[in-house]
Amino acid sequence: xxxxxxxxxxxxxxxxxxxxxxxxxxxxxxxxxxxxxxxxxxxxxxxxxxxxxxxxxxxxxxxxxxxxxxxxxxxxxxxxxxxxxxxxxxxxxxxxxxxxxxxxxxxxxxxxxxxxxxxxxxxxxxxxxxxxxxxxxxxxxxxxxxxxxxxxxxxxxxxxxxxxxxxxxxxxxxxxxxxxxxxxxxxxxxxxxxxxxxxxxxxxxxxxxxxxxxxxxxxxxxxxxxxxxxxxxxxxxxxxxxxxxxxxxxxxxxxxxxxxxxxxxxxxxxxxxxxxxxxxxxxxxxxxxxxxxxxxxxxxxxxxxxxxxxxxxxxxxxxxxxxxxxxxxxxxxxxxxxxxxxxxxxxxxxxxxxxxxxxxxxxxxxxxxxxxxxxxxxxxxxxxxxxxxxxxxxxxxxxxxxxxxxxxxxxxxxxxxxxxxxxxxxxxxxxxxxxxxxxxxxxxxxxxxxxxxxxxxxxxxx
Numbered sequence: 001x002x003x004x005x006x007x008x009x010x011x012x013x014x015x016x017x018x019x020x021x022x023x024x025x026x027x028x029x030x031x032x033x034x035x036x037x038x039x040x041x042x043x044x045x046x047x048x049x050x051x052x053x054x055x056x057x058x059x060x061x062x063x064x065x066x067x068x069x070x071x072x073x074x075x076x077x078x079x080x081x082x083x084x085x086x087x088x089x090x091x092x093x094x095x096x097x098x099x100x101x102x103x104x105x106x107x108x109x110x111x112x113x114x115x116x117x118x119x120x121x122x123x124x125x126x127x128x129x130x131x132x133x134x135x136x137x138x139x140x141x142x143x144x145x146x147x148x149x150x151x152x153x154x155x156x157x158x159x160x161x162x163x164x165x166x167x168x169x170x171x172x173x174x175x176x177x178x179x180x181x182x183x184x185x186x187x188x189x190x191x192x193x194x195x196x197x198x199x200x201x202x203x204x205x206x207x208x209x210x211x212x213x214x215x216x217x218x219x220x221x222x223x224x225x226x227x228x229x230x231x232x233x234x235x236x237x238x239x240x241x242x243x244x245x246x247x248x249x250x251x252x253x254x255x256x257x258x259x260x261x262x263x264x265x266x267x268x269x270x271x272x273x274x275x276x277x278x279x280x281x282x283x284x285x286x287x288x289x290x291x292x293x294x295x296x297x298x299x300x301x302x303x304x305x306x307x308x309x310x311x312x313x314x315x316x317x318x319x320x321x322x323x324x325x326x327x328x329x330x331x332x333x334x335x336x337x338x339x340x341x342x343x344x345x346x347x348x349x350x351x352x353x354x355x356x357x358x359x360x361x362x363x364x365x366x367x368x369x370x371x372x373x374x375x376x377x378x379x380x381x382x383x384x385x386x387x388x389x390x391x392x393x394x395x396x397x398x399x400x401x402x403x404x405x406x407x408x409x410x411x412x413x414x415x416x417x418x419x420x421x422x423x424x425x426x427x428x429x430x431x432x433x434x435x436x437x438x439x440x441x442x443x444x445x446x447x448x449x450x451x452x453x454x455x456x457x458x459x460x461x462x
Contacts, residue, residue: 043104043156050109050135050154051102057134058097061127065118067094107186108137108156115148124150125403141184142404145428159186161415164437166215176288176295178216180422181434189434191424193295194285196378197351201420202364202394203383203407208418209360210238212381213299214439220297221245221451225289229264229298231257233305241445244452247296252305254312255323258335261342264298264355267458268345271353284354294456298346298357304368306339344372364394380423384410395423398430405431 050057058064099114113124121144128140137154144150159182169179170188177190201209220226227247230239235252243249248263250256271284271293279287289295300306312332320329330338346357359377361368363385374380374393382394385407391399399406399421410416419435 040104040106043106043108046135046154046156047102047104047109050111051100054100055097057131059095061130063119063123063127064095064097065116067096106157107153107159109135109154111152111154113150113152115150121150124152128404143429153184155184158415159184160419160433160435161413162186162435164418164435166218166437166439169437178219179437180424181212181420181436183432183434189422189424189432191379191422193356195351196356198347198356198373198377199358199379199381200364200369200374200377200394201358201360201381201383202362202390203381203385203420204362204411206417207383207410208420208436209383210301211418211439212420212436213301213358213360214441214444215437217242218439218444218447221447221454223295224454225291225294226454227294227296227456229260229296231260231298231300231303231306233257233300233302235305238301241441242448245448245455247455247457252302253323254306254332254335254339255319255321257306258339259321261339263458264346265342267296268350268353268355271355272349275353283352285352289354291456293354296355298355299360300343300358301360302362303343303359304361304363307336307343307369308367309333309336310367312336340370340373344370344376347373347376363390365390366393381420382407383420384408384416386411391421395421395431402429402431405429405433 055064096116098116098119101112103110103112115121121142124142128142131152131154132138132140135154137156138158139155141153141155142150143153162182164182166179168182176194177192180189180191183189201212203209217228220228228245229248230242230246231248231250232239233252237251239246239249248260250260275284275293276282278293281287284293287293312335315332317325318327318329318331319335320326343357343359346355350357359369359373364374364380364382366374380395382391385391385394388400388406388408391407394407405421407421410419410421418438419433421431421433423430424432
């Protein structure tokens with residue numbers, strides 16, 4: 001066999017490999033399309049169009065990088081130098097694009113992007129509005145499952161816009177986990193309670209805070225080893241129908257709240273002194289709650305009502321615990337300071353004795369909730385807020401780097417009422433967006449009545 005025949009055989013082999021690869025690629029795509037759900041098939045034309053136009057779009061949105069160092073420049077710059085006059089051969093600059101793998105799902109299109117130097121999450125976050133316009137999507141979401149990889153989703157139908165009720169929840173097999181909501185991938189997210197001492201919930205009025213708490217209460221009511229205290233700073237009667245199942249329920253009266261906080265402090269000390277003798281462990285979560293050593297959940301709604309020092313400043317009158325003026329009582333300033341101190345102890349010391357506290361307020365800034373309480377809470381949730389500073393107060397400074405999750409954008413559409421950002425891991429990111437379930441208040445009242453026999457007082461709860 002001469003050289004020409006050998007070359008022909010090599011060329012034939014190369015073309016055969018290319019043809020087999022092309023056939024395999026087309027076959028794989030066809031199979032994926034065939035087995036895809038009907039809702040996903042509707043988005044295949046869009047997915048193919050975005051794939052064909054990706055390089056053009058990346059150039060126009062600065063999502064690519066011009067390689068300023070050609071091969072010959074690189075060799076001259078980093079190779080051995082011979083003599084003083086080195087001739088550098090110029091080469092044409094090459095444009096490098098992030099490698100993308102595309103697919104469609106029932107909500108839109110998904111691009112899995114392998115990042116390149118100079119083009120990262122910041123650039124994609126800045127381009128989300130333009131991507132949404134060009135892809136004709138309602139919203140573009142960016143997440144990072146691992147370093148160097150982005151998942152960019154073009155949502156033509158947003159999972160967060162779908163309504164959700166408790167009947168839609170797919171049950172979870174982890175004990176003592178509260179249903180947080182359904183995330184942007186239409187996946188149910190649960191919050192395990194083990195080891196959590198405090199949760200903060202912020203957001204504007206009417207955006208879902210009360211609905212979230214009612215859904216959690218409906219999960220906790222049927223558990224005999226859970227006792228609940230509610231201190232309602234709104235004083236609007238949102239919890240009055242649940243009173244039969246609650247260990248304590250007080251409204252926005254400062255001194256009535258102080259009485260309950262003092263009971264909680266006594267309960268905390270009693271649990272700390274007896275946890276080893278009764279459960280055999282120093283951390284109660286290792287043994288788990290039981291009826292004679294319950295999980296005690298404390299909910300303080302509109303907690304700024306009881307932390308507001310400026311609101312009571314200047315009032316020198318002394319009151320008794322019924323709120324009546326007396327010479328031997330305490331001032332409102334002293335009452336607020338004492339409540340602040342007890343609340344901080346609940347968050348800092350309550351975890352090991354299974355005391356979980358929830359702090360709800362519209363704005364989680366330091367004037368509404370002391371930082372000694374807010375910053376020691378394990379989990380933060382925020383519904384819609386007006387400013388980035390309010391989002392930072394609720395979720396931490398890291399939210400500045402994750403604009404796609406910032407709760408300021410939840411005010412843009414009425415469909416996002418009931419959607420919040422939570423400071424728990426979601427697909428590699430430190431935050432996740434979820435829709436909380438809508439709750440029928442009459443159903444919550446009925447469940448409280450049906451489970452009222454589980455209610456215990458402080459002496460029996462621990």
